[in-house]
Amino acid sequence: MKLGIISFAHGHAYSYAKIIKKQKGLELAGIYDDDAARGLGAARHFKTTFYRHLPQLLQSTIDAVIVTSENAKHAEHVIAAARAKKSILCEKPIATTLKDAKEMIFCCEENNVSLKIAFPVRYNTPVKRARAIVKSGGLGRILAVKGTNRGTNPGGWFLKKELSGGGAAMDHTVHVVDLLRWFMGAEIKGVYAEIGNLLINEAIDDSGIVTMDFDNGAFATLDFSWSRNNNYPTWGDVTLEIIGTGGTLSVNAFDQKLELYSDTDGISWNFWGDDMNTAMLLDFTNAIKKGQKPAITGHDGLKALEAALCAYESAERGVPVTPRIFQIDWVK
Amino acid sequence: MLRVLVVGAGTMGGVHARAYKSLHGVELAGIVDPRVEKAEALAVNSSAKVFSGFDEAAAKLKNLDVIDICLPTHLHKEYVLKSVQLTKNIICEKPLARSLEEAREMIEVCGKKSVRLFVAHVVRFFPEYKRIRSLLDKGKIGSPAVVRTTRGGAFPKAWENWYGDPSKSGGLILDLLLHDFDFLRSCFGEVKRVFAKTLKREEASKEMIDYALVTLRFQSGVIAHLEGTWAHQNFSYGIEIAGRDGIIEYDSKKISPLSYQPRNKKSGAGGVKVPESPLASSPYREELKHFIECIISGKEPLVTVLDAYRAMEIAMAAIISTENGLPVTLGGHSEKGG
Known part of the structure; x- marks a missing residue:
């Protein structure tokens, strides 16, 4: 299967490219990037073709594309790929506005193209095991969840709202919201957030806590802060502490680690668990081969984005916000 | 010697009574609990007298320097208000009271009677x-x-x-x-x-x-x-x-x-x-030691009633x-x- 990558703006593009190069049966057939120097560099590094114009990549013989451009450009790139009938894996968040997200979903449906949103934590093995325990009824009914998805300040375009759509709340709300929806099969009915610009010099949100009410009666909080400093032993985390009527469960997605004390590199945590990005990418390509629906849909991406946008609205208005229930108005 | 009466021989009363027994300059004078056997167990190796009720202790014990209230929260107010008649220093377990209204009344009464009130925020x-x-x-x-x-x-x-x-x-x-x-x-x-x-x-x-x-x-x-x-x-x-x-x-x-x-x-x-x-x-012993020092010296405690x-x-x-x-x-x- 031939894959193209649209933009290396997001660092995950390099991770995905490396995985594609390693997998038999997958070929990195071309790269487009609106930053030609960056795209050329990546194409040289991964020994593939660089296309100066997106239509050139989309008209080539590729089967699918991975969209790893700046968040605000996802819509333009996904819509172009959908019109060219290419299957799509789109980096999270799906977009920066609900209007863009809806248009992307609509365009993919109209062109009968599969759109998957990159929520790789669904493919983390301890997280999958946790969900299996929940789904088997091992926790009884879920009453509350305490989540974290902290990270380091990603810098670059992530700090420019017109490209990223927002700071830490936009970057780190969507992963855990997706997990919560996936674990509970429930939807958010209320969002409250405290958001701060307390850690970095640039004027963008870098810290905060969001509290969510779900329609199954459970509540959850999430710390989405870019609060891991340079000397912290790792980049960040994804954790869930789940309280159920039948017990408690705590999952730490990246806790399968060694503690490394190096005189040259300092102290760090060295992760040895299964690679979730490989699992996600293979599930993406396998679903295309089999003509199956993607495991994580554009709708999942939209619901996660909606939560992040509600968090901003709540912090601005100082009250809990109810997500407007989306009518499926893109179905004619 | 500062004479201390511990009211309540539950978990916190036990921790406090044991700490007082080990503190210099403190005499564990009495322990109150309707479960007399619990109070008796705590009184071992001390001169503390055991009482099944507060009023009995109040009648029999003289010259109390400190009354330490280790009762369930909803009883704090009643026993703090009783204690202001008997001592100039009260140590009360946290939370100070069940409601802000109760807490305000306790602070006001202690203020009027010039009784010092210490709240055991042990953390x-x-x-x-x-x-x-x-x-x-x-x-x-x-x-x-x-x-x-x-x-x-x-x-x-x-x-x-x-x-x-x-x-x-x-x-x-x-x-x-x-x-x-x-x-x-x-x-x-x-x-x-x-x-x-x-x-x-x-x-x-x-x-x-x-x-x-x-x-x-x-x-x-x-x-x-x-x-x-x-x-x-x-x-x-x-x-x-x-x-x-x-x-x-x-x-x-x-x-x-x-x-x-x-x-x-x-x-x-x-x-x-x-x-x-x-x-x-x-930490419990350090807390009570600090309160006792504040009682002797008159200085403000690390954690005030406010x-x-x-x-x-x-x-x-x-x-x-x-x-x-x-x-x-x-x-x-x-x-x-x-």
Whole structure:
């Protein structure tokens, strides 16, 4: 299967490219990037073709594309790929506005193209095991969840709202919201957030806590802060502490680690668990081969984005916000 | 010698009575509990007299310097008000009272009678928390931004299950999270806004668990997230503070200075593992030692009755938030945390 990558703006593009190069049966057939120097560099590094114009990549013989451009450009790139009938894996968040997200979903449906949103934590093995325990009824009914998805300040375009759509709340709300929806099969009915610009010099949100009410009666909080400093032993985390009527469960997605004390590199945590990005990418390509629906849909991406946008609205208005229930108005 | 009467021989009364027995310049004069056998067990190796009721102790014991109230929360006011007739110094377990109204009345009466009231917010005396404050003061992690705390374990078992009755204990938010409200306020100043979620009452009592997640916004901008749990198995507590230049993390589950596991020879299976964090002087003993020093010297304690009241205000705001689903804004105080 031939894959193209649209933009290396997001660092995950390099991770995905490396995985594609390693997998038999997958070929990195071309790269487009609106930053030609960056795209050329990546194409040289991964020994593939660089296309100066997106239509050139989309008209080539590729089967699918991975969209790893700046968040605000996802819509333009996904819509172009959908019109060219290419299957799509789109980096999270799906977009920066609900209007863009809806248009992307609509365009993919109209062109009968599969759109998957990159929520790789669904493919983390301890997280999958946790969900299996929940789904088997091992926790009884879920009453509350305490989540974290902290990270380091990603810098670059992530700090420019017109490209990223927002700071830490936009970057780190969507992963855990997706997990919560996936674990509970429930939807958010209320969002409250405290958001701060307390850690970095640039004027963008870098810290905060969001509290969510779900329609199954459970509540959850999430710390989405870019609060891991340079000397912290790792980049960040994804954790869930789940309280159920039948017990408690705590999952730490990246806790399968060694503690490394190096005189040259300092102290760090060295992760040895299964690679979730490989699992996600293979599930993406396998679903295309089999003509199956993607495991994580554009709708999942939209619901996660909606939560992040509600968090901003709540912090601005100082009250809990109810997500407007989306009518499926893109179905004619 | 300062003569102390301990009222209540439950868990905290036991901890306090044992501490008094080891403190110089303190005489454990009496212990009150209707469960006389519990009081008698604590009186061993001391000259303490045992009473089944407070009034009997009041009639028989003279020259009491300190009365230490270790009773369920809903009884604090009644016994503090009784004690002001008998002593000039009262030590009261936290929370100071079941309601702010009760707390105000207690503070007012003590003020009028010139009785000093000390509230046992023991977390201030835990060496790890004292060290956190000193690291913050030294600027080791720069300006603080996001704080996370956790505290709790199994649902507490006590006399007539008073913890399980919110009208007596105030529930998990007032009883347990109060520790963290007080400590965080002592580090980061006054709280501006509180938002909180907890289990539905009927759910909590049916399952004999409780759980709360609270978000605080301080006037300084600091954001804090607190977890209080009576839904887990083993007691633990932790705190993490992320600042602009660093992070302080503490998790009692992750430190293991001593863990003792006797082998059960009869069954061949392992016995219960008992973790310990031994200190030459326990935080409870350090707390009471400090209060006794303050009583002798007349100086202000590390944690004042106003601090105790302010911590209760945060707890009450959190409880209101869990009831109405809205953030609760606290009245602006100018006083800085003690």
